[in-house]
Amino acid sequence: MTPMQVRRRRVNIEKKLAELEQRLAQLQETCTHPLVDKKFGANTGNYDPSADSYWINWRCPDCNKRWRTDQ
Numbered sequence: 001m002t003p004m005q006v007r008r009r010r011v012n013i014e015k016k017l018a019e020l021e022q023r024l025a026q027l028q029e030t031c032t033h034p035l036v037d038k039k040f041g042a043n044t045g046n047y048d049p050s051a052d053s054y055w056i057n058w059r060c061p062d063c064n065k066r067w068r069t070d071q
Contacts, residue, residue: 024063031063 037059044052054071 028060028063028065031060031065033058033060033062033065035062036060 039057042054
């Protein structure tokens, strides 16, 4: 296989991946996330207590969307 053929196949694969990622993002936007999992996180014990932070990591097991919210 020549380098040009490899490049052409790679570009084709990357186009397909981009299309599938866009379709997945659209699916995740339509999902209502009814069974969302959440995991609480914190960064505490800092020298300066005002630097402590708290957050929640969210994940939908149906569409696999993941996001984080600060608390």
